[in-house]
Amino acid sequence: MLKKLIRTLRKPRKAAAPKGQQLTFEQHGLRTDLFSRNAVNVALRLQEAGFQAFLVGGCVRDALLGERPKDFDVATSATPEQVREVFRNSRIIGRRFRLVHVLFGREMIEVATFRSNHTARDAASGKAVMDSSGRILRDNVYGTLEEDALRRDFTINALYYDPANRILHDFAGGMSDLEARTLRLIGDPETRYQEDPVRMLRAIRFAAKLGFDLPPETATPIHRLAPMLGDIPAARLYEEVLKVFLNGSAEDSFDLLQQYNLFAPLFPLSAAELEQDPEYCTSLVRLALRNTDVRLAEGKTVTPAFLFAALLWPGLLPLIARCQAEGLAPVPAIQKAAHMLLPVQIQRIAIPRRFTMPMQEIWALQERLPYRYGKRAETVLAHPRFRAAYDFLLLREDAGEDTGNLGQWWTDYQFASEPDRRRMITELSGPVRKSRRPRKRKARTTGPAGSNH
Template sequence: MLKKLFQSFRSPLRRAQHPRSTPEVLGNNQHSLRRGEISRNAVVVVERLQRAGYQAYLVGGCVRDLLLDLRPKDFDVATNATPEQVRAEFRNARVIGRRFKLAHVQFGREIIEVATFRANHPQGDEEENSNQSSRNESGRILRDNVYGSLEDDAQRRDFTINALYYDPSSERILDYAHGVHDIRNRLVRLIGIPEQRYQEDPVRMLRAARFAAKLGFEIEKHSAAPIRELAPMLREIPSARLFDEVLKLFLGGKAERTFELLVEYDLYAPLFPASAAALKRNPQYTGQLIRQALINTDERIRQGKPVTPAFLFAALLWPALPARAAQLQERGMAPIPAMQEAAHVLIMEQVQRTAIPKRFSIPIREIWDMQERLPRRSGKRADLLLENPRFRAGYDFLLLRESAGEETDGLGEWWTDYQDASDSQRRNMIRELSNKDDQPAGQRRRRGGSRRRRGPRTDGAPDTSGE
């Protein structure tokens, strides 16, 4: 009797390390999820697979989000049908992936992702073939196509809150890892032994931070404990995959909180080493600039406005740039070539860590280049700059720098006024600049960047779209 009582009160950590072989089943009177909230196409996929004799469930984030009264971004299905069997059932399906093979069933613009139940990963490669998982020396999973049962699939999922299976036919939730418990307690908890699960895939550390930020949860203490020590393993992840992960981290609407968690758990430096070094050197300026850029990004996403990774990466990397340029100037290089060379090297270094495509790296350089051109306004230069397609992004970036405390002698305010001025007013503004330049240095009136500016935008947020 005592033994049974003890087992029934095992800690969530113990239960998470050893998921149940039989799930806790929650009927439709025990949870808030309703069939009508689910994509009709997702229900069609599940029910057609079930009619064909397969097991099929909605799984993961869509179940979690609906329990939290959030709108899911997409609807994923888990089944014991292989990707090829799914394709045989749906003419509108195709098999994708190599590291993780799955099927995409397309309904117009909506894609329902269908994954086959996966099993635990073997520790060796003695049976390596097309339906086999393999690891490298550190334990990181290189391929993940070991098919298994529903119970296997629940055990190999990363977090308890993502190991929930919903059957729209019976409206029941199957909970193998006490995920509903952790949702109620607002915890991100790994399934299994945290060190081992992070070693299998270090990106899980980034996912833990992303889910905690997105959902307003805390990372459960045992799941959080190994992160700082294992964070350097992220350097082993391919740069293309890390670029995709960075977009998920910072373009999900909770970028500021995500940044705070990345810094707290030493995950920021493996992603942005030069920026992390600048944050350590000058935490007030660097932190303010990055946080303001992320706040602006979150606000634009909340308002449904476009954002681009180019502006975001320009802001994340900028704090490392002036010091690099200053070093080159100390070696005798002129200021503008020094800034251009420093920008080139900095972006090349970052590309090695997160594979920024040229469609973003080129605009980053153009935004930075605009910071050197905006102070040069004499003659016709100001009007030519206004016509430059990167002016808006460069101007918004200037305001971002000033908001972080950079002193620009009122440059942002000048450009704000110039955009709204008439032709005659613009000529007077240029003439005043010339007169100011002719004055002795001691007689010039300096204006700080802290004065209130009348910006042309109505939402108060710099345009991070780069358009």
């Protein structure tokens, strides 16, 4: 349906901003039952109150691609305060970008007021909306539907669906780019990235998730502007990183982050170690992300604690080695290494404490798993994080680490009878202490947080 539509509507592109197309139901085929009933009702109630209101962004894009939308956004001419008057079951959030969340039980519909090209309007009033690098500091200058469309990030996200008359508005050539499966920014790409560097992560996420191409004009500036992610608040980057790695295409996203130099600004210590030991470290990270994609495809949950434990493990290794060289026993060494790594990492990505604590337990258990004499095996088996730590052990082995067949031992022990468990303990000749690395490490100069890279 989409290809046929594009063939009938395709026109030569002009340098100037494209004029909007209005596509009827016969042309686009989008039914209102493809969208959340609550989202449709929000748009209709705002229209009844005298405002313009449209379903917009990802939900329209996904529906056109034949996927079932999950998140629903509404764009409207109503200000946040006016939306709040229409919906008492709502709240206004944000400062840099004020939005309204309309709540229907466990479902939340996000409503945004049309934005304008703030640069021209605020220049006359003397308001500072950008910093010296071009990053937008405030984005609450309201405008028209057309202005809102042309200041969105990607053309495929600038499609507006009116559920009242089933008209689809396309102001930026998004339909053509959907058919071509290409990701194109609206406006000058470098300027748009400078306005909000997170758009670089969004480009990676959409390219991986949708399988879209990044044309040269979209991709080329990313290599040079990647360090600008260091200026983004760590709390915001936490949310964006979760979107990148929990969209069902985590492994492809990782490859693109590496390709476009975006992984290092997010995970500096791990990125340095990936360069020092690419075979083991890259394999471990890729396997963890591949397993994440499989679990999500099977409808299973993924805890960010395990995800970040794997992403940060490469950066933890040289710190463990240093602590052990200073004379610390394995468990205290890994605990101290974690306390050295986390403050550095949290400056980049504000991982909440509810996940950093389980991460540290997963790591510490890696050094407890080899010691199984007496009642130690039962104590470890009863630990609340045992299952996650056991999975992490298998991940290390799959990445090529020699643990002395420790993973198989714990696999057998979990399902053995009580007499067999006692026999397995008595048969141990000593705790298995194999090198964590499949080969010797190269000497390095001291780096951040006392690491040896």
